[in-house]
Amino acid sequence: MVCPRKCRTYGDFCGAEINVRVAAYGLHNWEEPCISGENGSGAIFFSGCNLRCTFCQNIDISRNPKQCREMSIFDIRNTMRELADKGAHNINLVTPTHYTPVLSTVLEDKPDIPIVWNSGGYELSTTLESLRGKVDVFLPDMKYSDSGLGQKYSGIPDYFPVAQTAIRAMYAITGDYVIENGLLKRGVLIRHLMLPNELENTLGVIKWVSKFKRGQVLFSLMSQYTPNGANGIPMGQITQAEYDTAIEYMHKCGITNGYAQELSSARQGYVPNWFLKGQL
Numbered sequence: 001m002v003c004p005r006k007c008r009t010y011g012d013f014c015g016a017e018i019n020v021r022v023a024a025y026g027l028h029n030w031e032e033p034c035i036s037g038e039n040g041s042g043a044i045f046f047s048g049c050n051l052r053c054t055f056c057q058n059i060d061i062s063r064n065p066k067q068c069r070e071m072s073i074f075d076i077r078n079t080m081r082e083l084a085d086k087g088a089h090n091i092n093l094v095t096p097t098h099y100t101p102v103l104s105t106v107l108e109d110k111p112d113i114p115i116v117w118n119s120g121g122y123e124l125s126t127t128l129e130s131l132r133g134k135v136d137v138f139l140p141d142m143k144y145s146d147s148g149l150g151q152k153y154s155g156i157p158d159y160f161p162v163a164q165t166a167i168r169a170m171y172a173i174t175g176d177y178v179i180e181n182g183l184l185k186r187g188v189l190i191r192h193l194m195l196p197n198e199l200e201n202t203l204g205v206i207k208w209v210s211k212f213k214r215g216q217v218l219f220s221l222m223s224q225y226t227p228n229g230a231n232g233i234p235m236g237q238i239t240q241a242e243y244d245t246a247i248e249y250m251h252k253c254g255i256t257n258g259y260a261q262e263l264s265s266a267r268q269g270y271v272p273n274w275f276l277k278g279q280l
Contacts, residue, residue, distance in 0.1 A: 003050045003097055004124055004162050014098035015048035021068040023047040023061040025079050027088055032220050032259050034184040035090065035116065035139070042088030042113075044079060050098045051120040053143070053154045055195070055233040057226055062095070076106050084111035089183050090137065092116040100127050107134035114185055117170075122154075122162055125169035138170035138188045145204025149195070153233070164208065167217075176216040177257075189218040189258070195225055196234045199242050203249050210253035219258035221246060238263060 005013050027040030035041050047061040047068035056062050071079070080091045090113050096103050097119050107115060114136035121140035142163055144150040150159035170188050177187025192205045202221075209219050223238045240263065247260055 001124065002100055002127055004122055004158070005050055005156070011048075011098070013052070014050040015064075015066065016098040017066075017070075018102075019070045019072060020076060020099050020102050021047045021066065022071045022076075022079075023058075023068045025083065027083065027086060028092060031092065031139075032184075032189065032218075034179055034182060034218070035092065035137075035189070037089040037183050039087040039089055041090055041092040041116065042080065042083030042086070043092040043094055043118075044076070044083075045094045046096055046099055048098055049095050049120065051122055051143075051154050051156070053120075054230055055153060055225070055228060057224075057228060058095075059228050059230065073102065073106050076103075077109055080106075080111050084113055088113065090114040090116050092118055092139075094118045095120065097123050097127075100130065104130045104134065107131070110134070114183075121166055122156065122159060123166040123169075125165055128166060128169045128173065132173050136174065136186045137184055138167075138174060139191065140167055140170060140188070141191050141193065142167065142205050142209065143193065144201060145208060146198070146201040149198060149201055164212075167212070171213055171217060176213075177218055184218070187217065188213075189220060191220045191222055193222045193225055194238050194242065194246060196236045196238060196242075198234065199245060202242075202246050206246065206249055206253055206255065210250075210255050214254055215257055217257075219250070219255050221250065221258070221260045223261045223263050 007013050023045040025044040028043035029036045029040045031041050049062040052062050116137040116139050117135045118139040121142055144159045147157045151157040174187050178185045190209055194202050223243055227235050243263055
């Protein structure tokens with residue numbers, strides 16, 4: 001059993017196969033400063049997803065994994081070395097949860113730079129434990145404090161308690177965050193994407209983070225929500241008033257270790273070009 005959805009057959013929901021499918025890879029400069037640094041993060045974007053949120057900015061690859069490039073363990077290891085040789089500050093595995101069994105094997109032979117596990121936060125502690133000694137930085141989302149929103153947009157009413165347990169497990173693996181020369185070498189950086197007209201959801205996440213290892217983990221408040229045109233998703237973008245209220249609440253809760261994304265980040269230009277069939 002790989003993730004909390006507990007599918008009867010591996011890949012039923014997420015689309016995972018025995019062979020990993022990759023949507024893109026390269027030096028990525030749009031992560032938090034402690035991840036991207038000056039040279040960029042060595043990002044490998046995996047297709048498919050165990051969340052498949054209706055508002056996903058990367059819906060082309062999260063819903064249609066089979067249109068992306070198939071890669072073997074050997075291919076992924078070579079890609080990691082290639083990115084390291086280009087000067088990547090780390091190897092950033094994006095949306096990796098459903099491929100954990102394969103990636104755990106891949107990481108038995110990895111470059112001598114930090115490995116970042118960039119996930120949706122909906123994970124099993126037992127699965128995460130297989131990454132001990134292999135992953136240096138966990139970069140999980142904390143999407144919902146509101147169980148109703150978890151059900152509405154991701155089909156999972158238990159997101160909040162599951163993500164809390166997963167993040168605790170991540171911290172147990174890495175310990176307190178360590179930054180050297182402006183780069184995150186070890187630790188947990190929790191992300192939260194604000195949704196339009198759902199300020200209470202954001203405040204609930206901030207409140208939980210402030211009580212969980214405050215000062216020992218990092219927090220990133222993201223405002224880049226961009227409607228993808230699908231039916232039944234929040235429309236519009238984050239307002240200045242919502243953003244200001246969230247920032248003020250962060251300060252009130254004593255969260256000073258982390259980042260707040262500018263409102264100008266909410267645009268389609270930040271979506272990578274994918275390795276899709278017919279475009280390889």
